[in-house]
Amino acid sequence: MITLRSYIGGRWVEGSGQRATLVNPSTEEPVAEAGTGGIDFRAAIDHARTVGVPGLRELTFRQRGDLLRALSRLIHAHRDELIAPAMQNGGNTRGDAKFDIDGASGTLAHYAEVGATIGDARVLTDGEGVQLGRSARFHGQHILTPRDGVAVHINAFNFPAWGLAEKLACALLAGVPVITKPATSTALTAYRIALLIIEAKILPEGALTFLAGATGDLLNHLTGQDVLAFTGSSDTGAWLRALPHLIGRSVHVNIEADSLNAAVLTLDAERGTPAYDLFITEVAREITQKAGQKCTAVRRIIVPAPFADAVQEDLAERLAAVKVGDPAHESATMGPLATAQQLRDVRAGIARLRAEADTVFGGDGAVTPLVLEGAAAGKGYFVGPVLLRCNKPDLASAVHSHEVFGPVATILPYDGESRSAAQLVRRGGGTLVVSIYGDDRERLTDLALAIAPYTGRIHLGSSKLAGQATPPGTVLPQMIHGGPGRAGGGEELGGLRGLAFYMQRTAIQGDKPIVEQLARPKG
Numbered sequence: 001m002i003t004l005r006s007y008i009g010g011r012w013v014e015g016s017g018q019r020a021t022l023v024n025p026s027t028e029e030p031v032a033e034a035g036t037g038g039i040d041f042r043a044a045i046d047h048a049r050t051v052g053v054p055g056l057r058e059l060t061f062r063q064r065g066d067l068l069r070a071l072s073r074l075i076h077a078h079r080d081e082l083i084a085p086a087m088q089n090g091g092n093t094r095g096d097a098k099f100d101i102d103g104a105s106g107t108l109a110h111y112a113e114v115g116a117t118i119g120d121a122r123v124l125t126d127g128e129g130v131q132l133g134r135s136a137r138f139h140g141q142h143i144l145t146p147r148d149g150v151a152v153h154i155n156a157f158n159f160p161a162w163g164l165a166e167k168l169a170c171a172l173l174a175g176v177p178v179i180t181k182p183a184t185s186t187a188l189t190a191y192r193i194a195l196l197i198i199e200a201k202i203l204p205e206g207a208l209t210f211l212a213g214a215t216g217d218l219l220n221h222l223t224g225q226d227v228l229a230f231t232g233s234s235d236t237g238a239w240l241r242a243l244p245h246l247i248g249r250s251v252h253v254n255i256e257a258d259s260l261n262a263a264v265l266t267l268d269a270e271r272g273t274p275a276y277d278l279f280i281t282e283v284a285r286e287i288t289q290k291a292g293q294k295c296t297a298v299r300r301i302i303v304p305a306p307f308a309d310a311v312q313e314d315l316a317e318r319l320a321a322v323k324v325g326d327p328a329h330e331s332a333t334m335g336p337l338a339t340a341q342q343l344r345d346v347r348a349g350i351a352r353l354r355a356e357a358d359t360v361f362g363g364d365g366a367v368t369p370l371v372l373e374g375a376a377a378g379k380g381y382f383v384g385p386v387l388l389r390c391n392k393p394d395l396a397s398a399v400h401s402h403e404v405f406g407p408v409a410t411i412l413p414y415d416g417e418s419r420s421a422a423q424l425v426r427r428g429g430g431t432l433v434v435s436i437y438g439d440d441r442e443r444l445t446d447l448a449l450a451i452a453p454y455t456g457r458i459h460l461g462s463s464k465l466a467g468q469a470t471p472p473g474t475v476l477p478q479m480i481h482g483g484p485g486r487a488g489g490g491e492e493l494g495g496l497r498g499l500a501f502y503m504q505r506t507a508i509q510g511d512k513p514i515v516e517q518l519a520r521p522k523g
Contacts (some may be wrong), residue, residue, distance in 0.1 A: 004034035004191045004212035007198055009047040010205055015213055020184045025091035026326040026380045027338040032089070032191075032266060034184055036213035042221045044179065044209055048150045052177030052206025057146060059204075060122055064173050065115015069203045071168075072108035075101065075161070078196055082161065082189060087327040089188035090160065091335040091381070094327065098291045103475070104165035104193070107493075110477040114496060120174075124496075124503065125519050132509055135421035139512035141519045144503040146175030147252075149225030150209075151502055152218065154240075156231040157183035158192040158293040166477065166493060167229050172207060174502035176227070177217070181211040183232070185339045220245055227252040227502060229492070231295070234258040237488055245441050254501055255488035256481065258403045260428035261286075262300040263472070265445065266438030267416040271310045274463035279437040280311070282461065283409070284318035286473045288334050288385055292407035293342070296433050296473040300401055302393075302424050305413040312389060312411055316361040319385040322407075323365050326375045336381040337406055343381040349404030353388055356396045357410050362386035365408070383407065393424055401426035418443055421451035430485020435459040435472035456483030456491070 003019070011088040017037030035391050056064065075082070079101050086097035112304055118124070126142035151171040155163035160182050171178045182190035194210040196356040197203065219240075222228065228251055237255035237406075240246070246253060263283050269275035286298040303311045325332035337343045350365050365383040372382060390396050393412035414420045425434055434455045436447055439462050448458050457479060459472035475481045480494035492498060508515050 001030050002032045003063040004032055004187060006039060006212045007194060007208070007210040008039060008044045010051070015523050018305045020088055020213065021055075022185060022188060024088050025338055026328070026375055028379050032188055033045055034187055034212040034307065036211055036216055039216065040512065041216050041218040045150055045218070045221050048177040048179060048206050048209055052150070053148060055204030056172065056175045056177060056207055057122075059175070060120040061115045061118035061173065063122050064175065065112045065118075067168055067202055068115065068173060069112035070200075071165075071197060072105045072112060074196055074200055074202065075105040075108070075165070075193060079105070080172045082192055085188040085192050086161070088333075090186045091338055092290065092327055093332060093335050096327075096335065099289070100159050100189070102492040103159070103162035106168045106446055107162065107477045108169050111173050111498075115173050123519060124499070126487065126505055129512075129519070132496045135165065136507070137512050140507060140509040141515050141516045142505055142507055143280065143519050144500060144505055146503055147225050147227065149176070149223060149227070151176045151178050152226065153178060153180040154215065154228070154230045154232065155180065155182050155190070156295070158290060158295070160186050160188075161193060162475075163231055164190050164193060166475070166481075168208075169477070170493065170498035171502050172203070174499040176502045177207045177209070179211065180211040180438070181190050181215055184213055184461040187212055219243060222246065222249065222251045224250045225474065227254070229501070231256045234359070234418060234488065252501065254482075254490040254492065256295065256432070256490050256492060257486065257488035259295055259432040259483060259487045260299045260400060260403050261296060261431045261433050262425050262428065263298045263435045264421050265303040265307060265311065265444045266418075266436065266440060266447070267304045268440040268443065269438040270307060271314075273439070274466050275437045275439050275461060278461050278463070278466045280318065282313045282435065282471045284315055285471055287319065287387075287409050288322050288340060288407050289473065291334055291337055291383070292385075293338060293405055294473055297477060298409055298435070298473070300399060300424070300428065301409055301411045302414055302421050303411060304416040306416070308389070308411060308413040312387070315387055315411075316519050317386060319361055322385055324382055324384050325372045326380070329375070334385070334407065337383060338381070341380055343383060346383055346404055346406035346408065349402060349406070350386055350408055352398050352402055353404060353408070353410060356398055357388040357390035360387050360389045360411070365406070386412065400424075401429070418447040418450060423449055425451045426454050428454070428486070430483050430487045430489075431455045432481065432487050433457040433459060433472050435461055437461040440513060454484060456487060
């Protein structure tokens with residue numbers, strides 16, 4: 001068993017005192033320990049500000065993009081060795097581990113191209129300049145400049161590679177040093193990535209600080225020039241947003257939280273159509289990929305009532321083919337949940353949903369040793385896929401308010417009217433993504449516009465798109481990731497939009513030639 005260290009002030013530091021134990025979720029055997037006891041977090045922030053800020057600020061967007069490209073290539077080159085800790089500490093199958101790691105390197109590569117497109121500037125313009133008076137000389141322009149502080153990133157347990165990289169890419173390209181803290185329970189993959197980055201000496205000193213363990217009093221030292229980006233539960237997100245110190249100093253906070261995402265089948269997409277087949281394929285994948293531990297996973301399956309039996313039958317057939325077990329066993333197609341607490345939460349969540357919905361596949365999620373692939377009896381945080389059906393979704397509560405963060409989803413029949421489907425989507429209180437499947441353009445348009453205020457992203461799955469698009473659960477760096485309401489109210493990525501969180505928008509007004517020169521300085 002190894003001890004994970006933190007990279008603080010330009011050196012690796014081993015925390016003192018009590019440490020958390022990281023385990024293999026398939027065997028429950030300890031694999032590592034981590035802790036941040038005794039670490040001076042104020043000194044860590046000071047180092048990032050005094051060394052990291054100027055080191056990044058002297059670079060142009062193109063040069064910072066070059067750093068991201070090098071990071072992308074580094075992670076891709078070490079892909080196979082990073083798969084091992086993802087399987088060992090995250091319970092990922094080989095395919096799920098690749099999904100996480102490739103998402104990390106792909107996002108970094110995308111933002112490297114964004115940097116190349118911006119070029120040798122150090123300032124971004126926001127919109128077109130405007131004439132402010134009778135004379136064209138009096139001119140105004142909004143600009144974006146890097147904040148003069150640090151970006152604290154607190155990431156979730158389910159995507160230790162991708163979650164680290166997507167935040168890191170936007171912050172570093174914007175010119176802001178990063179203090180990144182992975183969820184301790186599955187931190188082994190993120191730790192290996194941090195080791196690679198530091199050893200490769202790609203980034204300027206102070207640009208990256210890595211915390212292996214709790215944040216201690218770190219947040220107490222943030223100021224109005226700093227930002228905090230959090231991915232995790234809505235309860236923790238709400239607690240962070242309400243911290244008096246963060247409020248008092250106007251620290252910018254971005255939250256990406258729980259989401260009762262929905263997949264909607266339209267009335268024209270009946271069984272046997274390409275759109276229907278695409279719907280079944282993608283919903284089944286979204287239920288089981290990474291054992292359902294994705295913030296973008298489908299939780300509510302909204303289908304026309306006449307199609308409900310067919311959807312139930314076809315999804316049950318797909319789920320029956322899933323082989324749950326130790327990811328180290330080549331026949332396993334779905335691994336365990338990440339932690340013992342996640343297993344307890346999922347079991348409790350299934351029981352809560354069963355109070356208002358019938359289980360049509362998977363029972364309570366219990367998996368007998370006889371069907372586990374390569375796993376020891378009585379060991380591991382395994383749960384099988386569970387499909388429920390709620391025939392009165394208008395009267396239900398839990399299916400619209402409680403996310404079970406595992407391979408669990410509920411079929412919700414509706415009358416086929418777009419208005420009815422939209423009402424069910426809205427009951428979720430705000431989602432990260434909603435996917436709609438069908439070929440009737442009018443229905444797709446009506447439904448998409450009706451639900452747009454309630455979700456961060458809408459994925460339209462039509463017959464002509466089959467085989468030509470990524471699934472709805474894949475977060476693309478070109479598109480925003482976030483959502484309103486219970487989804488956290490935040491926004492990440494979205495190409496150039498992803499940089500705005502790390503930059504200050506300032507209005508410049510004055511003599512037009514001076515304003516234009518200021519807004520477009522070259523490196």
